[in-house]
Every structure is written in C-alpha cells, then in structure tokens.
Amino acid sequence: AQSVTQLDSQVPVFEEAPVELRCNYSSSVSVYLFWYVQYPNQGLQLLLKYLSGSTLVKGINGFEAEFNKSQTSFHLRKPSVHISDTAEYFCAFYSGGYQKVTFGIGTKLQVIP
Amino acid sequence: KAGVTQTPRYLIKTRGQQVTLSCSPISGHRSVSWYQQTPGQGLQFLFEYFSETQRNKGNFPGRFSGRQFSNSRSEMNVSTLELGDSALYLCASSFATGRNTEAFFGQGTRLTVV
Numbered sequence: 001a002q003s004v005t006q007l008d009s010q011v012p013v014f015e016e017a018p019v020e021l022r023c024n025y026s027s028s029v030s031v032y033l034f035w036y037v038q039y040p041n042q043g044l045q046l047l048l049k050y051l052s053g054s055t056l057v058k059g060i061n062g063f064e065a066e067f068n069k070s071q072t073s074f075h076l077r078k079p080s081v082h083i084s085d086t087a088e089y090f091c092a093f094y095s096g097g098y099q100k101v102t103f104g105i106g107t108k109l110q111v112i113p
Numbered sequence: 114k115a116g117v118t119q120t121p122r123y124l125i126k127t128r129g130q131q132v133t134l135s136c137s138p139i140s141g142h143r144s145v146s147w148y149q150q151t152p153g154q155g156l157q158f159l160f161e162y163f164s165e166t167q168r169n170k171g172n173f174p175g176r177f178s179g180r181q182f183s184n185s186r187s188e189m190n191v192s193t194l195e196l197g198d199s200a201l202y203l204c205a206s207s208f209a210t211g212r213n214t215e216a217f218f219g220q221g222t223r224l225t226v227v
Contacts, residue, residue: 036218043117043203043218090156100169101146101216105155 002027004091006104013081014112021076021107023091031093033074034101035065038088047089050074061085086111115139117206117219125225131192134222138185138206145187146216147179150201159202162187194226 007022025031032051036044048059055067065076074091091104118137126132138145146169147159158171162181181187185206191198201223205216 041220043220044205044216045218046215049215100158100161102158103148103156 002093002095002102004093004102004104006089006091006107008107009105010108010110012110012112015083016080018079019077019081019085019109021089021091021109023074023076023104025072025074025091025093027072027093027095029095031095033065033067034092034094035059035063035074035076036090036092036103037061038090038106040087044090047076081109081111083111083113085109117204117217119202119204119219119222121222122220123223123225125227126194127227128194128196130194131190132194132224134189134191134202134204134224136187136189136204136206136219138187138204139208139217142206142208142217143185144207145181145185146205146207147187147189148203148205149173150203150221151199156203159189191224196226199224199226 003026005024013019034049035047037047038044047063048057048065050057050067058064063078065074067074088106088108090106092101094101120135136145144163146161149157149159159173160167160179161169165181176192179189201221203221204219207216
C-alpha cells in the first residue's frame with residue numbers, strides 16, 4: 001500500500017529554535033518526495049522536492065530535507081524558525097506507477113514568540 | 114503568469130443540493146487534480162484529469178464527479194450534498210505528470226453544507 005505518515009500532528013517551537021518535522025513513506029516502487037506548506041486560508045506551496053541525486057535537498061525559506069532510503073524517511077528541518085513559519089506542512093510523494101501524489105495528514109507548526 | 118484560479122472561494126449549500134466548483138489551471142498545464150481537505154482527514158485525493166481524460170480516481174462515492182474541457186479548465190460536481198462534504202476543495206495543476214511534475218495549487222473553495 002502507498003502511504004505517507006507524518007508522525008506529529010502539531011509541533012510547538014520557540015522562535016529561533018531549530019525544528020524537525022518527521023515524514024515516513026511506504027511504497028513498493030520508487031517515489032519522488034515533496035514538502036508543501038499551507039498558510040491560513042491559502043492553497044499549498046511547494047517548499048522542496050527530492051527526485052534523485054544528493055539526499056540533502058534545500059528549499060525555500062531556509063528549509064531543507066534529507067531523504068533516507070533505508071529508513072524510508074524524508075524529514076524536514078530548519079535551524080532557526082521565525083514567527084512567519086507558523087503554518088501547516090504536508091509531506092507527499094509521487095509514485096510513477098500510480099501516477100498520483102499521495103499526501104500526509106499534515107503537521108501544524110506553531111512558532112512561539 | 115497567472116496562478117491556479119478556483120471559483121467561487123466560498124460557498125454555502127443545503128443538504129441534498131448539488132454544487133459545481135471550477136478550476137482554471139496555469140496556462141499550458143494539462144493536468145488538473147482535485148483534493149478534499151478536512152481537519153480530521155487531511156488531504157484526500159479525488160481525481161486527476163489529463164487532456165480531458167480522467168486518469169486517476171480516489172476513493173470517493175459516485176456523487177463526486179468531474180470533467181475537464183479542451184482548454185484544460187476543470188469542474189468538479191458534487192450531487193446530493195451531505196453535511197460531511199463540508200471541506201476545503203483544492204485544485205492543483207501541473208505541466209505534465211512524471212518526475213518533473215510540480216503541482217501548483219489554487220487557494221481553494223471552502224464549501225459549507227448546512
């Protein structure tokens with residue numbers, strides 16, 4: 001079965017502290033991995049994506065993620081968060097075999113001033 | 114260039130009615146996907162259209178249907194609305210499917226069924 005698990009539904013973190021949002025996937029075929037961010041009352045915006053090559057991927061707004069094939073994980077990190085990072089973050093993967101994108105349930109990041 | 118446009122932004126309907134939502138993709142994009150977003154279920158895939166053909170379908174009842182026109186604009190229809198259909202409906206467009214696909218999302222249509 002194809003699935004994405006975001007292990008934390010909510011993550012509170014103080015401003016300027018580091019944060020890691022966890023994502024694990026399950027797929028029997030090769031996948032391409034994405035992180036999206038959704039600000040209140042907005043659609044989703046792509047943060048970063050992993051297609052191949054270097055397992056460390058850098059995205060917008062200072063975020064980065066590391067693909068770990070053996071652990072089937074794609075955790076999102078930022079060394080120092082800002083108030084404006086308060087949003088919901090979705091991990092997703094594209095499976096060529098199914099030709100569709102599967103999303104996780106989302107993690108709400110709350111940055112505390 | 115213009116982004117993905119969804120209309121209307123907000124909609125209130127009563128149970129039993131039907132509703133049609135519209136999505137205009139980014140110019141040149143041929144793939145349009147629809148998602149339902151609710152607090153408890155997250156993003157659920159409804160269906161994807163590519164060049165006027167439904168290529169993929171999620172696990173939703175037949176009350177949910179869609180179509181895509183020759184200009185790639187897409188509509189989603191929900192018949193016999195139920196209270197549980199209240200959600201944010203998101204449309205995403207992409208240039209092509211495959212590994213280089215990036216989905217661009219609209220701001221969504223928030224449907225409230227009363």
